[in-house]
Every structure is written in C-alpha cells, then in structure tokens.
Amino acid sequence: MSFNWSDFLEIAELLHSKGKGKTLEQAYFRCALSRAYYAAFIISRKYAESKGESFEREYGRSHKHVIDYYINSKNPGLQDVGENLKTLKRWRINSDYEDNPVFNSMTVESSLKYSKNIISDLKL
Numbered sequence: 001m002s003f004n005w006s007d008f009l010e011i012a013e014l015l016h017s018k019g020k021g022k023t024l025e026q027a028y029f030r031c032a033l034s035r036a037y038y039a040a041f042i043i044s045r046k047y048a049e050s051k052g053e054s055f056e057r058e059y060g061r062s063h064k065h066v067i068d069y070y071i072n073s074k075n076p077g078l079q080d081v082g083e084n085l086k087t088l089k090r091w092r093i094n095s096d097y098e099d100n101p102v103f104n105s106m107t108v109e110s111s112l113k114y115s116k117n118i119i120s121d122l123k124l
Helices: 009-021 025-050 061-071 076-097 105-122
Strands: none
Touching: 009 025, 009 105, 025 061, 025 076, 025 105, 061 076, 076 105
16 A cells, blocks of 8 residues: 555645644644655656656755746646645754744744645646
8 A cells, every 4th residue: 555645745735734822832833844845755756757857866956846847847736736846845844953043823824735736737
C-alpha cells in the first residue's frame, strides 16, 4: 500500500487548528508549515516523475531541482506551482531551522492554501 502524501496536508490543518492559542502554538504552527510543504513537494515530485522527469535523491538538492522544473516550465500554471513551492520551502526552512521568526495563523493559513492549490493544480 502506497502512502497518501496529501495526508500530510490533513495533519497540517489539524496542527494549525489545534495549536491556536496554546502554550506550544509556535511548535504547532512550525510543524504545520513543514507538513504543508512536504505534502506539496512530494506530490509535485511524483507528478513530474509521472511525466518522465527524474530527480536525484541526494540530500537537499532534489528540492531545488523539483522547484526549478516547475519554474522553468513553459506552462504558466506549472510555473505558479514552482513559485508556490519556492515560497513554501522558504517558510519550511525558517520554521525548521531558525529561532527568530514568529509564525502567525495567517502564515500557516497561507501555507495550507498554497499546498492545496499545488495539489489541486496537479490533480494527482
């Protein structure tokens, strides 16, 4: 049985809703941002692979390669996927590695929206 990567988006939505106003709100929000990104990223990678593209699975570089694949597409809709992935990745990196950013509910809602749009646009 294959894992359904859009389940990460459902987890992100749960983390967002459960975290609001909690003592650990930032931890909930950061985890939600990360899961929203990975739902969109893996589905985007799988979509591109289904179209014949291949990506090396070397640490960190596959993310850039997948994003570049979409940004460099001749299809404006796929370029939007790339730009949204790029934004999601930036938020994910900040949420996973940086001490100082404080994430609010609006940022998480935006990440959920971007992720949903990517998944919907690719219809995988």
